[in-house]
Amino acid sequence: MADTETAPAAAPRAIHMQRENFSFTGTVREYFGIWIVNVLLTIVTLGIYSAWAKVRRQRYFYGNTHLAGATFDYHARPKQILIGRILVVVLLVAYNLLATFAPLASLLFAVAFLFVLPWLVMRGMRFSARVTSYRNVRFDFTGGYWGAFRAYILGTALAYGTLGILLPLASRWMWTYTLGNLRYGDRPITSDPRLGKLYGQWWLPAFMIVGTLLAIFVWLTVVGYAMNDQLNQIDLQNAAPPLHLIFLLYIVLIPLGILFAVASLFYQAGTRNVALNATIIDGRHVMASSIGRRRYAWISITNLIATLATLGFARPWAAIRMASYLATVTALDTTGSLDEYVGTVRDEGGAFGSEYMDLEGFDLGF
Amino acid sequence: MASEARPPLSAEGQWRPPAVGRAKAASLTISQDATVVAADRDSGAVLASAPFASLTISDRVGSIPRTVTFPDGSVFETSDNDTIDNMVRPRGKRHFGFVHGLEKFHPRLILFAALVVAFCFVLYRFAVPVLVEVAVAVTPPVVPKLLSQGALVSLDQTFFEETKLSIERQKALSDQFAAMAKLTLRGSAAPASPEDAPAYTLNFRAGGTIGPNAFALPDGTVVLTDELVELADDDEMVLAVLAHEIGHVERQHSLRQLYRAAGVTALIMLIGGDIGSGTGDILVQGSALASLSYSRGAEAEADRYSVELMHKVGHDPAAIARFFELLRDKLGDTGKNDFLSSHPATPERIEETRRYAEEISNPGK
Structure with a gap:
């Protein structure tokens, strides 16, 4: 998995490389209590506790993630998170009010927002990195505005504009921005996933989607042709919403939705492997990721189904299950010791950007 | 230890x-x-x-x-x-x-889970509706006015064109509309000073791609497209549709729906961080479906209002039912245009409005 030959700064030869596996030790038994108290207190305090809840949740997951005999830690203070959240909520409310009262002006704001978004991403990434530590040494993030603009605005536009054909290019920009701008202590982290390898993860999901769309198109044409007369009669006779038509529509839409989900999960898993395997810490420790894409898709989808079927109560189990899986398929190939690093970060900045990303469901990609 | x-x-x-x-x-x-x-x-x-x-x-x-x-x-x-x-x-x-x-892992957690379920239910079922009513009550009248101005301006710029109805036709409809508006709560409560705009104003537009349609903005601005006037068999049908739209304004449906959507979204955001993004998305979709059923309820209320108001003015209270039948017969309920998809001429709706019109004309029965 570890492509040492692709490492830009070749590690000194004859150095012993040792694999350190990530592991996750959180349990459903413990996390269920944390989770239910988080939800309960958040409701009782009308949302204010959500900042404390986030810190407890993050600390639980970071603190249970082990690498080479040490754990990660999350240092954000609840009040920082709360202030960030309040700012984001005020902004969202203001924007929605504007959209209701002055739809045309809000369109202009939406365009202007495209230029603010990279700044929010940049600040959010920086905050998240700076409140994360491993062995008492904090991470940092040095990405700038234009990198975020390219990765999130230009990349997204290109990916949609070309119907997904340039999606791997957008992924490459996104991963080099998020991972390649990280620093651990005073040492840089680089990430340079090759475009060819990203395309290697792209063609299967792409074929899945194109193939199904074709199949559905053919099916609809055939069925539509066969039922044409019947359809007209239904409409004229009783004017009721023809239930079986809606049913037929769902028969098509639900598998299509699932297929889209599976294809995008395959792509996510594959690109995570490619990106992490091309990520090098301090020019000598190489990340290694070996997600099985079918397993990943299976876990994601069964997690969602279980959570919905239990009205949310299976969520702690689902979250622990995913975290454990991701830890077991992630490793670090180390050359030399991991404890000789020194931190430089003191100030974390505001949590506004990170809370925006959090509330809007952005994936940080860690 | x-x-x-x-x-x-x-x-x-x-x-x-x-x-x-x-x-x-x-x-x-x-x-x-x-x-x-x-x-x-x-x-x-x-x-x-x-x-x-x-x-x-x-x-x-x-x-x-x-x-x-x-x-x-x-x-x-x-x-x-x-x-x-x-x-x-x-x-x-x-x-x-x-x-x-x-x-800590303890039987108490079962109690917490039950409390969470109970709180979510109470919030959704009672707190949100109460908050919506409070919000509607404290909303100053300038808010619906602002809401409406922006909406009509942007619709004029994007879809509508100048009406092609003759002046006489417009006048005839406007007069009957004004007579009807006088009998509404807002119409009768409006101050008599002449410089104030009337509670309800009727605007004619050519619908363009919107087609046959009528809608009311929350400040009492009612818009009627030429296509709907042409579609109707007689003026009573047009008036019945206008009465239906007045009903939406009288009951403040758009403001209610706005506040309701905001309340439910806030509720989902409240627990959103701890239920996973996939579940959150599905909940948002679900709440959109729920608001659809809420708007069905609002439509039924406006239908009844049309029957009542038409009866008060002395028109045929069943005119709205006749209009639905016309829609059904002329267009088929294909749901192809906007008015039809938000106003489906379902058999239940026709039946319900007919029944209510019957009941209101013969109160003795």
Whole structure:
């Protein structure tokens, strides 16, 4: 998995490389209590506790993630998170009010927002990195505005504009921005996933989607042709919403939705492997990721189904299950010791950007 | 564990200098005068020492390692959570570890789960509707006015064109509309001063791609497209549709729907962080479906209002039902244009309006 030959700064030869596996030790038994108290207190305090809840949740997951005999830690203070959240909520409310009262002006704001978004991403990434530590040494993030603009605005536009054909290019920009701008202590982290390898993860999901769309198109044409007369009669006779038509529509839409989900999960898993395997810490420790894409898709989808079927109560189990899986398929190939690093970060900045990303469901990609 | 043996409280762990990765095996002890000392486990050399009050001790979460941070920035880390708790508890911080106590695996958690379900149900079923009513009640009249102006301006710029109805036709409809509007709550309550705009104004537009349609903005601006006038068999049908639209304004449906959507979204956001993004998305979709059923209810209410108002003015109360039948017969309920998809001419709707019109014309029965 570890492509040492692709490492830009070749590690000194004859150095012993040792694999350190990530592991996750959180349990459903413990996390269920944390989770239910988080939800309960958040409701009782009308949302204010959500900042404390986030810190407890993050600390639980970071603190249970082990690498080479040490754990990660999350240092954000609840009040920082709360202030960030309040700012984001005020902004969202203001924007929605504007959209209701002055739809045309809000369109202009939406365009202007495209230029603010990279700044929010940049600040959010920086905050998240700076409140994360491993062995008492904090991470940092040095990405700038234009990198975020390219990765999130230009990349997204290109990916949609070309119907997904340039999606791997957008992924490459996104991963080099998020991972390649990280620093651990005073040492840089680089990430340079090759475009060819990203395309290697792209063609299967792409074929899945194109193939199904074709199949559905053919099916609809055939069925539509066969039922044409019947359809007209239904409409004229009783004017009721023809239930079986809606049913037929769902028969098509639900598998299509699932297929889209599976294809995008395959792509996510594959690109995570490619990106992490091309990520090098301090020019000598190489990340290694070996997600099985079918397993990943299976876990994601069964997690969602279980959570919905239990009205949310299976969520702690689902979250622990995913975290454990991701830890077991992630490793670090180390050359030399991991404890000789020194931190430089003191100030974390505001949590506004990170809370925006959090509330809007952005994936940080860690 | 060591709670009985008072003086030698000691936790084993690791100590790291400020922002340095390399750790030393160390033990943490607290003396009678509340001085906390981290000492090298092998040599016993003091690594850091500070009064208890100056330390930052991380909260207990599950069984993850705890950190004790000294004022100089050096950190002692240990998995011996109980000993840390025993050091902290007698020293004033009574609520320390309260949340962790709640979170422990215990039958009490079942009660919490039940409470969460109950709270969510109560919030959705009662608190949101009550808050919506309160919000509607305190909304100053300028808000619906602002809401409407923006909407009509943008619709004029995007879809509508100048009406092609003759002046006489417009006047005839406007007069009958005004007579009807006078009998509404808002119409009768409006101050009589002539410089004030009437509570309801009727606007004619050519519908363009919107086609046959009529709608009301929350400030009482009612818009009627030429296509709908042409579609109707007689003026009573047009008036019935207008009465339906007046009904939406009288009952403040658009404001209610706006507040309701905001309330439900806020509710989902409230618990959103802890239910996973996939579940959150599906909940948002679900709430959109729920608001669809809410708008069905609003339509039915406006239908009844049309029947009542038409009866009051002395028109045929069943005109709205006749209009639905016309829609059904002329266009088929294909749901192809906007008016039809938000106003489906379902058999139930026709039946219900017919029944209500019957009931209102023969109250004795």
